[in-house]
Amino acid sequence: MDRRCFLVLLLAGCADPSANLVPTVSPLPPAPTPQQPAPVAPPTQSGDMTFDEWARDFYMRAVKAGLPPALLDRELAGLTPDPRVNSLDTRQPEFAKPFGDYIKGVVSEDRVAIAARRKPALAQTLDEIETRYGVPGDILMAIWAMETGFGAVMGDFDVVRSMATLAAQGRRRTFAEDQLMAALRIIGSGEFPRERLRGSWAGAMGQTQFIPTSFLATAVDGDGDGRRDVWGSAPDALASAANLLARGGWQRGQGWAREVILPSGFDYSLTEGPRETPDWWAQLGVRRADGLPWTTADLTAKAMLIAPTGAQGPCFLLFPNHFVIRKYNNATTYALGVGLLADRFGGMGPLVKAWPYESALSLGDRIVTQRALAQLGFDPGQPDGVVGVNTRTALRNWQKSRGLTADGYLSLDMVSRLKAEANIL
Template sequence: MARRSFDRRTFVALLLAGCADPTPNLVPQVTPLPQTPTPQQPQPVAPPTESGSMSFDAWSRQFYERAVRAGLPADLLTREMAGLVPDPRVITLDSRQPEFAKPFGDYIKGVISDDRIAIGQRKRVELAPITADIEAKYGVPGDVVLGIWAVETAFGGTMGSFDVIRSMATLAADGRRRQWAEDQLMAALRIIGQGEFPRSQLYGSWAGAMGQTQFIPTTFLSTAVDEDGDGKRDIWGSREDALASAANLLSKGGWVRGQGWAREVTVPDGFDYALTEGPRETPDWWARLGVVRADGLPWTTADQTAKCMLIAPTGAQGPKFLLLPNHFVIRKYNNATTYALGVGLLADRFGGMGPLVQAWPYETALSTADRIASQKALAALGFDPGQPDGVIGVNTRAALRAWQKSRGLIADGYLSMQMVGLLKAEVPWVSPTPPPADPVPQAPTPGPAPQARR
């Protein structure tokens, strides 16, 4: 028994000895020194605003913080945002939708007035040295630049008088176009902060377009140029800077040197108008379908290689055009077919070309209700026009062409009063209002089951 007890004690002692760390700890234990806390940098605080609008003031404080994080100086923001209040005129103009859409031809005829042509031809002679230098540098014809100048501000006569800072703040706080408006506001503040122009110089349209050629602030920062060499990109006071900046915008947008922008054409009887706003092909391809220049002249060598799109903006009864790629570059200035056609046709007249061979037809202005009703009818019939918003854009015209073709009509995609009437006749409930979503239950009536609406 004694031997058994000794062995057990020996075993436990050896076991404990084996668990011990045989290596001494040679690294001295150092007590860490107390750290001095890093002082917190004071965060800029937005100045209090008392605009009378709680939502505007809340947006103002939030924007101030976002702008500081984006690198704008706090003192700049404090100075320029002090006393800032929304401009009710901007909200009214932004939300205004004309009850009747101005007919396409009426818009073009308004742009290409005899007075404007005469002024442009005088400016063409007066500014020939300037526009020649601009064309040599940027590749954009002087007549096109003069056309933009004429359409945008009547040759610099109507630049707008809205405070761009206040206008952009108003639009941003309103929220409908917040991100875009905040981008423009930050760009305008950068123009001020980097010393290019004071706020008193930054005036323009209610939507922030500035100067003789109406640049929004972000476009000014990226594209405006100092053409007259005085060290300032003065699109307000310098015609050279304004016109060259417009040319630079088109050049950056892909303007093709030596090519035209569009040509009026004629089409043969029985032409398939479903091809409008469709394929982009060379003039020779279109000529095989009977589409030729309305003036009877040949295409230039440069234009022969261009891929062109056919449009009939007022339907089969109005002028038709083959649009060259440069037409779509003009639309980077303002993405509207009316705008680009107006600028281009005006430029042609400045250069001595005559009026169109095919006159614009008489058109009836369509009400917003008629346009929306037509879009709803197309959707109900299975031809998707997109959101029924009253804007007759490319999707609505494509849907209209498909419906016209399915009904044996000329598929020109032109929404005339006649087309509105035919669509309403097929889908009567679109005018004046659609049927209620949850009709009141009626007592069953004996007879055959009603047919589903098509």
């Protein structure tokens, strides 16, 4: 054998057999991935995709807000939208009930008679409530009468289901979800089970109709049994209403409003305008309709003048307590109805000036009025058919500019005049 070949073979046989292998590199362990939240199973399978999608999203947000998953699992399981709630929430009245007709329906002789029968048994309770909160018993009795007929009609809707329905619908989602969260907290606290949380389709509960957030914030034990039972206890319901009004700024010893007589040629554009003392209004010829003097508390209060049915109907000076009542229900009709009903419960007679005859206005009448005002340069806001402060202010400004009585009252005659001027058929 060639000596050179032998040397090559010898070296090859002695070499490390791994010398010609590519070194093996161990792969790095995979980087840890962020912890993903476990998918939330739909809390309900109602068959309504919109409702079920909302329910899944609400569940996750409710957990983040601190509600126990076990509570949500129990209360949302099998939940379905209530078609009655959807129907009531979307129902748009074609005709607005005239103001005077509403008040005449509220201040009824039947309610006055029922209150006269119920007050003696509650006299001590009402006195104790007034001493503690400063709210007169007759105001509380009037709220009780208007809200549930003295506790006779409290509503039979499941508040949890109603609020879930409204929330999923979306039109009033924030309000409905706030109320649903509050209702679930009431249930979760053990204070009341879900079957007790019955109320109106809009979530108002008990004899004085508290929404769940108001219940949590202001409901109180009025009968001393350690519970806030606004459903089964009239003292609890009445004391809770008083606490709500007191927290809302009720002025102890001050009136709520008084009917007044205006002089001939009065400038009605001052209605819904300045808030001044009775003496300031007296300088303009405004006087109490009953001829009685103002109390010391009322003399120092600043009041707003309103003419809710125009120059032909009764007018009122509204004191701060009127606006506190509107924190219970933010409608002039409601607060005026409560006050007038309370006056009757307290022995006062009917108004000096009667409510005039009014024609009901259709939704179309109200919308076309708003369109006409806007077209003529008097901005009433969005033409939605709701005759609120903006619409009345625009109407007063138009009336004043045309030499009409600027009372801001929308009658069929005003509708016709506006349509004609704006050339709207």
